[in-house]
Amino acid sequence: MRPSLLDPLFAPATSLDGIGGKIAGLIANVVPADLAGRPLRVGDLLFVLPHSLIDRTNRPGVAHAPQGAVVTLDLTVGRYQPPPRGKKNVPYRVFAFDETGEIALTFFHAHQAYLERQLPIGGHVLVSGRMDWFNGRPSMVHPDYIVPAEEAAALPPLEPVYPLTAGLSAKVLRRAIAQALERLPNLPEWQDASVQERLGLPSFGAALHRLHAPQNSEEISPEGEAWQRIAYDEFLASQLSLALVRARTRKLAGRPLKGDGTITECMRATLPYALTQSQERAVADIQEDLARPERMLRLLQGDVGAGKTVVALLAMARAAEAGGQSVLMAPTELLARQHLATIAPLAEAAGLKAALLTGREKGRERQAVLDGIASGDIAFIVGTHALFQESVHFKDLVLTVIDEQHRFGVHQRLAITAKGNAPDMLVMTATPIPRTLVLSAFGDMDVSRLTEKPAGRKPIRTVTMPTERLDELMARLGEAVEEGQKVYWICPLVEESEVLELTSAEDRFAALERVFGPAVGLVHGRMAAREKDDAMRAFRDGTTRILVGTTVVEVGVDVPDATIIVIEHAERFGLAQLHQLRGRVGRGERPSSCVLLYKGPLGETAKRRLAILRESEDGFLIAEEDLRLRGEGDLLGTRQAGSPGFLVARLEFHAELLATARDDARLLLARDPELASERGKALRMLLYLFGKDEAVRLLRAG
Template sequence: MRPALLDPLFASVSSLPGIGPKLADLIARVTGREDADDCRVIDVLFHAPSSIIDRRNRPGIALSPQGAIVTLEGRVDRHQPPPPGKSNQPYRVFLHDETGELALTFFRVKGNWLEKALPIDEQVMVSGKVDWFNGRASMVHPDLMVKMSEAGDTPLVEPVYPLTAGLMPKVMRRAVEGALARLPQFPEWMDEPLREREGLPDLEEALRALHDPRDAADLDPRSPSRRRLAYDEFLAGQISLALVRQRMRKASGRAIIADGRLGARIRDSLPFTLTASQETAIADIRKDIARSERMLRLVQGDVGAGKTLVALMAMADAVEAGGQAVLMAPTEILARQHYATIQRFGAAAGLRVEVLTGRVKGKEREEVLARIASGEAQIIIGTHALFQDAIIYHDLMLAVVDEQHRFGVHQRLKLTSKGIAPHLLVMTATPIPRTLVLAAFGDMDVSKLTEKPAGRKPIQTVTIPSERTDEIIGRLRTALAEGKKAYWICPLVEESDESDLMSAEERHALLTAALGPQLGAKIGLVHGRMTGAEKDAVMTAFKAGEVRLLIATTVVEVGVDVPDATIMVIEHAERFGLAQLHQLRGRVGRGEEASTCILLYKGPLGETGRARLSILRDSEDGFLIAEEDLKLRGGGELLGTRQSGTPGFKIASLEAHADLLEIARKDAAYLIDKDPELNSERGQAVRTLLYLFRRDEAVRFLRAG
């Protein structure tokens, strides 16, 4: 049971003053929750401000520097609405102080609200960014406008939060204040000597300070309040991982004893030989699963390094020992692709392979479930549908999880808590630096696949400014006419007002117009808002050659396998992280032919952007790229999570808080060793910490013993 003192923090976000269902949805989106039902008051507390507005800067109109955010006081002189019928022209309000005149500029003004907000002759205070043009100062859409008679309670320093369309800063601030009002007095789970040594506040103090920054130093990840929150997050994560390990060690696995005859049949049927690192990984896994202690191993391999085959060899051993194996992938596309590969290679050994995703419904689903329960299905491949309670395995011995960072510890626990103790093999195509492995996986054993399979040619990578897009389209026309296949990657699904990025839908329309007529084959489009069935249909057509040019968002980033695609164009490459660009580039160069990757960027590039693209141009070593990426931009994005923190973390980040991760890891190990059931006074406080950071599954483990 969650401790009662946390109940106010786990009330729905719509219980906060002034937050109805529509706003609750927007807050859920901006705090990274699935939907309003899943969004709680605590999510608002962990939504950290990204910058501040400092209204202490009041230089006067004439002395305001270009581009600076300033606060000005002045008297309103006149209103200048757009001429009738010209609603696309701005509405201007002029005011002056003793140094000069300022034009406040507004677009798409509806109604007469400006006349009420800024009456002529009224003394007002405005705050926003000043722009100078032809010697005149203007401020577009001030972020604050208030009559001086009502300006008394305007804060001088105000936090600025990450927002989404439709969510106003005022609303977010009101939600935060409502959430802060519910803070209870937390028990202290941090080791007191450590807290004093690190100079960290208690949690309540840290949360209040987080939302009340006074200057830029308070926004620094190294500020005491952020370090305290980061430590708590790391500690919750490390204790969860320690409990998983403890439980996994406790629920002893069963040794998988196989002489490798099924594996040998698969090997004999392969049109190539395995690489040295594949052989090493297979040997390590075979040694692990032959013990009664459960295996917990991570296989890291660059794009195309042959991880699926390593997993198949392990699954073949499990089947040979009379058991079943599952392989779980993060998306429908990937699950079906693994199914195709494993079906193809497993056929030689007579393996019976099933696929189970959310799309398998009705009678067909019942039949698949029956085959899993009877043991007729030996290898089962699917998405997280594999976890659902309705699924009963005949004898599950091995679970393989692909692209683990998209699942997190929770699902790993769920699989384990089905009352079965399978050996666990985790695969990732994201080469992860050691610190990240610790944060995301705890002390897992790691196998690295370092070579590319034989016969793969290097991919030629070039960077080209977006002004030359037409030239690229011309070259693409020639290549497609020769029968080649190409990807064109865009950062967005559809065009939006706020962004000047090219959307996938818009690019699809332009390329269809430019290339469609003489291509004779369709131009496909794949993005995340399409259903699984729609995506699969386009991918199948692309594989079969009915579609030869595929416009896509990053949904094709992991694992999509079309060996004869040889051209990859990535638009707005400067907007992607290094690891993501490397993943995308790995979609080509999978067959016999030489491949090209074209990175289109919009100049001028910043220093980081330039560094990122040149690292990619000069190297195909995923591990080197991952280390560089970690230096340049942070672990969260490297693992494909949205926030720029570390995967699954709201505040903690590896670059800023690596020292705390190490301390939290040791602290968690010490705590679990001394108090494995968390029954001591500190142990009870730590249970509260686990609930606070939504690690309920880990607490359930304690109860389950």
């Protein structure tokens, strides 16, 4: 049960004064929490932090107020200038003055009676807002504050600035946050006193009050003590919940998987190449894990094309030698089919059956696969989320391999765990993840890295090109297609957007089709699975030679004779994603190229990003740089279940706190595994505050 002390924070935000359903919906757009179908709560507002401060103490006088500056003016109201009758687009002006000069306070669509009340002629008022000088005349359009001089105390000297969304006013959001702060109960301290003292951290409540009512801009800096305190709390909650999931999954004792090596050797003999050193190391680590009675929880990181599937297959071979079944789960049907194409012939050579299970298999075909899984006839099952469904029963599931881990959350990991008798788990990702991020997203796993490219992989020549040289690029592509080469052309959007001036995949497809005719194909995420598969198959078979697409082609699709990839609006993509996309080429004998097409002028970050990509093909180095350049928010793709989308913590500022939090969480659970002590009970509150209810349920489940 959630402690009743937290009830005020878990009440719906609509219980606050002035917050109806519509306003709550708008506030939900700026709240960093993943609301995933639940209503906005009072506590969510506490984590909407200000990004800057407006200083309203600057009082230079009308004549000395600079253009664009936020100033506060001490004025006497002089005269009104209403718009002419019937001219609604002309503003209402109120002229006011101080000893240095006169200013026009300008209001569009104004209500005269309201203005006469706020600004009575001869009245002495304080007005605060942004200065505008037009043709040498000062004005202020829609001042932020107008208060009578005798109520000067009502004007905030320093005003925090929050992220906003269309239709949500700063005043409404500030008022809602202030009410949420009033409801914050006096919570017990869950931090270790020595850690708190060493890092100089205030209490949780004091930190939030300081962030929302700062006395200076240092107090709202992510590097300030108040922000550090909340970030450390969030890291600790995250590391505790990962450690609890790990403890729970470890508690489900695995079983040692031992084999005589016959199936493994048979598969190795069928491979057309020798494994790289890091593949051999990863295979050895995995075999060692599988032989132990504890469950394996291992993350296999490897750049695009580093040969993760083969490492996974050899682990599955060991499981088969021990008489058990294995599952390989992919995030998309396209990728699942590709994995099956790799695995099925190798399994067959070893006398084993492999089958596919996705949402598309229906009727008799599906039933035959389900029967084969239940009887144990099928040793290797490849599939998508469909593998979680109730109707899937395994005879003896001993190993689960999950591809592109960040697309599956902790809950799904637990769901697949329930399918077998605590199966061993190998998780693979082609997103090169920096060490700090491995800690935060996968703190509950051992890690193997594949660092070399497989033999025969050619380096990819990477060039940057402004959109002005598009004609030149088209001519070069024409030559390449005539020589029998294949080209990917990646766009950031599916269809044209009013808001962003970007070329969409559909527009680019139409433009290329006019030049190259039926040799151009199109693939994007809004197409039905079958259409996507058909488009990919046509490209793989050579029916089409140029494939226009969105980032759908990023994950795992293998076309060895594709030699050129053009990434349009490359400045719009993150480094890790650009690197992943580039890995679609360079898989065959021919030299390959990546063209980063950009629309100038470029900002400093975009310039640096494209330069790093030109200089390096090392995915891990690129990932570290990406983290430095833009923070962790997006590094693992969108903030999906299981990705470390923190509310407050930012790895670019707080990475060193993460290791401390992990050590603290481990020590804590070693001493108090049930979180039953006084500090343990306080920590349960921390888990609830940061949305880690699942971890508390695990505690209850024992």
